[in-house]
Amino acid sequence: MAHLESFDPTVPYNVRRFRGLTGSIGGVPESSSHFGRRIRRAAVCFAAATTWAAVHIPPTQANPVAAQQLPSTVPSIQRWNPAAGEPGFTLDAESRIVADGASDDAARRLAEDLTPAGRPVTADADHDRPGDIVLRTGDTGIADAESYRITVTDRLTITADSPAGMAHGTQTVLQWLRQSTTLPGGTAEDWPNYRERGLMLDTGREFFPVGWVKARIRDAAYLRMNMVQLHLSDTQGFRLASTSHPEITSPEHYSAEDIRDILDYARSYGIEIVPEIDMPSHMNAILAEHQDLVLRPARTTTEDAARDNMLAGGIGGKIDLTNPAAYRLISDILHEFVPMFPGRYWHLGCDEYVSDYTRYPQLSDYATTTFGPGATPGDVIIGFANWAADIVESFGKTPRVWNDGFDHPGLLTPKPELVVQYWSASAGGLPWLPGGRTPEEFTRAGHPILNAAFTPTYFTTGGTAAAVNAPPELLWVWDPGLFVDGQRLPDSERSLLRGSMLFLWCDDPTAMTPEQIVSPLRTRLAVMAQQLWAGTGGIGYPDFVGRTGAVGWP
Known part of the structure; x- marks a missing residue:
C-alpha cells in the first residue's frame, strides 16, 4: 500500500x-x-x-486469535480455544453445507460465496457427515445478540441464536476457507x-x-x-x-x-x-x-x-x-x-x-x-x-x-x-x-x-x-x-x-x-x-x- x-x-x-x-x-x-x-x-x-x-x-479487552495454524480474520475473533487431539476440518470436493430450516438462507448465500472463491459446495442436504459445514440455530452461551460459535472437528459447525450472528459466522468461515481448506480443531467464540x-x-x-x-x-x-x-x-x-x-x-x-x-x-x-x-x-x-x-x-x-x-x-x-x-x-x-x-x-x-x-x-x-x-x-x-x-x-x-x-x-x-x-x-x-x-x-x-x-x-x-x-x-x-x-x-x-x-x-x-x-x-x-x-x-x-x-x- x-x-x-x-x-x-x-x-x-x-x-x-x-x-x-x-x-x-x-x-x-x-x-x-x-x-x-x-x-x-x-x-x-x-x-x-x-x-x-x-x-x-x-488496552482494549480484545483477545485476537493466536497463530495455532488458524487463518487470519478481519476483524479478529474474540476467542479461540484450540482442541488438542481433534482431527481438524478439511474442505474437499465432497463437502456440503447442511442447515436447519432457520439457517437455509445463510447456507445458500455461503454456498454462493464459496464457489467463486474456488470452493464449490451445495446447500441441499439433510444430515451432516465428516467434511460438511453445518449451520445450526442455538444458544451460543454468549450474552450478545450478534454472537456466534464455530466448532472445528471433522465437521465445521456454526452455531448462532440470531440471523445476525449466523451472518457473521458464515463470513468468518468464508475468510478462513478462502485462505486454507484445512483448519485445526478447536472452538471460536465471537461477539462485537x-x-x-x-x-x-x-x-x-x-x-x-x-x-x-x-x-x-x-x-x-x-x-x-x-x-x-x-x-x-x-x-x-x-x-x-x-x-x-x-x-x-x-x-x-x-x-x-x-x-x-x-x-x-x-x-x-x-x-x-x-x-x-x-x-x-x-x-x-x-x-x-x-x-x-x-x-x-x-x-x-x-x-x-x-x-x-x-x-x-x-x-x-x-x-x-x-x-x-x-x-x-x-x-x-x-x-x-x-x-x-x-x-x-x-x-x-x-x-x-x-x-x-x-x-x-x-x-x-x-x-x-x-x-x-x-x-x-x-x-x-x-x-x-x-x-x-x-x-x-x-x-x-x-x-x-x-x-x-x-x-x-x-x-x-x-x-x-x-x-x-x-x-x-x-x-x-x-x-x-x-x-x-x-x-x-x-x-x-x-x-x-x-x-x-x-x-x-x-x-x-x-x-x-x-x-x-x-x-x-x-x-x-x-x-x-x-x-x-x-x-x-x-x-x-x-x-x-x-x-x-x-x-x-x-x-x-x-x-x-x-x-x-x-x-x-x-x-x-x-x-x-x-x-x-x-x-x-x-x-x-x-x-x-x-x-x-x-x-x-x-
Whole structure:
C-alpha cells in the first residue's frame, strides 16, 4: 500500500502525525489561505489531543486469535480455544453445507460465496457427515445478540441464536476457507464490542450505481459490520424517484425497484440500511423547484457568502422553517419514503442549518411567536426535529440526527428518543473546536449516541475537507470512545455509546470516480471494523495490513 512506503514502526505514530501537521496538512501549506491556516491550527490541536488520548487509552479487552495454524480474520475473533487431539476440518470436493430450516438462507448465500472463491459446495442436504459445514440455530452461551460459535472437528459447525450472528459466522468461515481448506480443531467464540458498526455513502452528492452500492454493502458484511447509511439527498441531487413531488427527483436516481434490490441484497447479508434525507439544510436539489421556500438572510457579506458556500451548499440549500408550506413539503416527502425502508431507523439530518442567527431575524420572530416568550432561534431547529421525529415514529421507526443542529440552547429540548450522531464539537466553526453541546450533554438527556468524529471517521473525496483526511494509521490509534473534542463519556453513560461508522463524503463529486474511491475506502473500512468489533489492542498496524491482504475482499 502506498501509504506504508515511508512507514517507520520505530517512531510512535502520533509523533509522526504531529510532526507532519506542524509542517503541512494534506497539501495545505503554512502560508495558505486564512481558512487553510485555521484548519491547520485546529488540526494541530486535534493531533495533540489525540496523541495524549492515545497514550492514556487503556488496552482494549480484545483477545485476537493466536497463530495455532488458524487463518487470519478481519476483524479478529474474540476467542479461540484450540482442541488438542481433534482431527481438524478439511474442505474437499465432497463437502456440503447442511442447515436447519432457520439457517437455509445463510447456507445458500455461503454456498454462493464459496464457489467463486474456488470452493464449490451445495446447500441441499439433510444430515451432516465428516467434511460438511453445518449451520445450526442455538444458544451460543454468549450474552450478545450478534454472537456466534464455530466448532472445528471433522465437521465445521456454526452455531448462532440470531440471523445476525449466523451472518457473521458464515463470513468468518468464508475468510478462513478462502485462505486454507484445512483448519485445526478447536472452538471460536465471537461477539462485537459495539452494537453499531457501519459505513455511510454520500450518494446525494456523487451518484453511485446500484452495483457499486451493493459491492460496498458486501464489503461491510465481509467485515462483520451491520449497518450501511445511505445519504440520499444533498446539494447535487435527490436520489429517490418521488411520485408525490416528481419535480425534486434528480436525473440520476434510484427507482423503487432499485431500492428493493439494494434492500434485499443488504438483508441477505445481515446489513441494515439507514436512509437519510437531509433536512432542513442541504436541500438544494429539493428546493431548486421550490424557490419560494428558500430561507434567505437579511444580510450577506463576502465572508457570510463564503461560509454559506462552504458549509451547506449556499443559501439555496436551507428551507424556510417559518413558512407553513415548508412543513407540508417535508411531510409529503417523509410520508412517501419512510415506509419504503423496512429498517428500524430514519435519519433526518438536522445539521448545518444556521450558525449566525443574527442574519435571520425572521427565525427569532417565529420562535417567540410559536414557542413563547424567551424562545430563541435555536428552538426552531429543535421544534422541527421533534415534529419530524413524530412522523418517523408514526411508522414505528427511530429517528436519527447529526448533533450540531442542537448547539444553540433555548426553551425546547430534543426528544430523548433521537439517536445522535456526534461529528462536531463546534457551534458553527471548525469541528474540533469547542462551543457546542458536548457528547455527555446528549447522553445525560438520555440520547443514544454514535461517535461520528470528523477526524478520523470521515473520508472526503474532494473539496476543502479532503485536506484533512486522516490516514488509516490515525484511525488505528484512535478508539471509538474518543470523541472529536477529545472527551469520553463517563462510565455511567458509556452504555449509550452505540459505536461508529466510516463516513464517505463527496463534497466535490468530480474529484474521484466510484472506482477510484474503492481502495482508500476499503483500507479505512477494515480498520474501522477492527476498532468496533474487537479493538486494536495487541496488534500492530503493519501486522494488520498483512492480515487484510491475506483475507482479501469478496
